[in-house]
Amino acid sequence: MPSPLDGLPVALGVSGSIAAYKAVDLASKLTQAGALVDVVMTSSAQKFVTPLSFQSITHRPVTSDPFDPQTEMGIDHVAVAERAGIVVVAPATANTIAKMAHGLADDALSVMLLATAAPVIVCPAMDGNMYANSATQYNLGTLKDRGITIAGPAVGRMASGLVGAGRLIEVREIIGHMSVVLGRSGDLAGRKIVVSAGGTQEPIDPVRFISNRSSGKMGYAIAEAARDRGAAVTIVAAPGALADPVGVQVVHVETAMEMQNAVVAASEDVDALIMAAAVADWRPRDSADQKLKTGKAVSSELQLEKTSDIVAGVSREGLVKVGFAAETEDLESNAQGKLAKKGLDLIVANDVSAEGSGFGSNTNEVVLIDADGGRETPGLLPKYEVGHRILDKVRGYLK
Ligand code: CTP
Numbered sequence: 001m002p003s004p005l006d007g008l009p010v011a012l013g014v015s016g017s018i019a020a021y022k023a024v025d026l027a028s029k030l031t032q033a034g035a036l037v038d039v040v041m042t043s044s045a046q047k048f049v050t051p052l053s054f055q056s057i058t059h060r061p062v063t064s065d066p067f068d069p070q071t072e073m074g075i076d077h078v079a080v081a082e083r084a085g086i087v088v089v090a091p092a093t094a095n096t097i098a099k100m101a102h103g104l105a106d107d108a109l110s111v112m113l114l115a116t117a118a119p120v121i122v123c124p125a126m127d128g129n130m131y132a133n134s135a136t137q138y139n140l141g142t143l144k145d146r147g148i149t150i151a152g153p154a155v156g157r158m159a160s161g162l163v164g165a166g167r168l169i170e171v172r173e174i175i176g177h178m179s180v181v182l183g184r185s186g187d188l189a190g191r192k193i194v195v196s197a198g199g200t201q202e203p204i205d206p207v208r209f210i211s212n213r214s215s216g217k218m219g220y221a222i223a224e225a226a227r228d229r230g231a232a233v234t235i236v237a238a239p240g241a242l243a244d245p246v247g248v249q250v251v252h253v254e255t256a257m258e259m260q261n262a263v264v265a266a267s268e269d270v271d272a273l274i275m276a277a278a279v280a281d282w283r284p285r286d287s288a289d290q291k292l293k294t295g296k297a298v299s300s301e302l303q304l305e306k307t308s309d310i311v312a313g314v315s316r317e318g319l320v321k322v323g324f325a326a327e328t329e330d331l332e333s334n335a336q337g338k339l340a341k342k343g344l345d346l347i348v349a350n351d352v353s354a355e356g357s358g359f360g361s362n363t364n365e366v367v368l369i370d371a372d373g374g375r376e377t378p379g380l381l382p383k384y385e386v387g388h389r390i391l392d393k394v395r396g397y398l399k
Helices: 020-032 051-058 079-083 094-102 108-115 128-132 134-145 171-183 217-228 256-266 331-341 383-397
Strands: 009-014 036-041 086-092 120-124 154-157 163-167 192-197 202-205 208-210 232-237 249-252 272-275 282-284 304-306 320-327 346-351 363-370 375-382
Touching (some): 009 020, 020 171, 086 108, 120 134, 128 163, 192 217, 217 232, 331 346
Parallel strands (some): 086 120, 192 272, 320 346
Antiparallel strands (some): 202 208, 346 363
């Protein structure tokens, strides 16, 4: 399944904040994802970045003067507004937000915003006092009541030197908000899915632990794919370097036992549980309260005890269960065995020693084996795409 942005006409409104330079990166990322980005700028935005910057990246004309007979807006003043599948205003200044709230249409951006029927996301960026001002807060409340998504602002250091709420959110987050809005009508809308991700850490002492090479990328990719199809998603995440995706609830855990408690709690009323986490099979029987010192006479033998099997222990009528089999040999027979033993609907067999597959990689080559004997080999794909293939199967099992 292609990215929801592929081939989508996006209207990107840019108003006059120093954060306007970040909109160039946003336009670039959207264009790389296949979106057709029409940039509409205010005259103040052009004091910070030029239309040429956007035009060079989007390869499309940029609108800044509604009366310019050379531009599309000069010929048809609502063309961009009507074509857009989604509208993003980033950065949105206090002035642009005020104009939107009151329905003004006195420049290219406000005309486009008043004329569009597409969903709109507003990403505020301004000085902290301007943001906190009751006029701005009232206007943002008005926009929210109209169904407009207000994304941000982030808290941090602003151009004024003030530290507080007023920074434009990150480009990654803006695209996350767009995915949430676009996914609302997806084929998993109204469904709830729990995904576990990453490798658990089992403490030996306060500074050492036993873990594995899982990066969490596969679980996060499944979660993002499910979000993009409209599902309400919870990730139960073992420690890792990945940022929490927008629009997904993330429960952070460390050990197999914490993961078990979180998975059991989160799975209570969900449609599917997808266990992509590499759960430790063994944990140190005793974890020392203080750091073990090499100088002291400590035993060189580590006593281990078995962890409980999380996915095998969760079962409920109607709950779809998906497991992973990370293997380095006898891939399919090992996977078949786990499918039966753990009562799964589907197992994703994964040769973690193969080139381009498994831990840390952005791609994966898996075999999907289901409880009815079905077998699919989607080939080497980005993990996000593998996520969609798994969800295609899950969707088929859902009651
Ligand atoms: N799993 C689990 N709880 C555990 C261990 C594994 O829920 N304590 C889940 C994993 O998340 C995965 C599936 O079971 O979805 C298979 O995990 P894997 O580590 O491949 O298999 P194990 O059952 O641990 O068997 P082995 O380590 O012997 O290969």
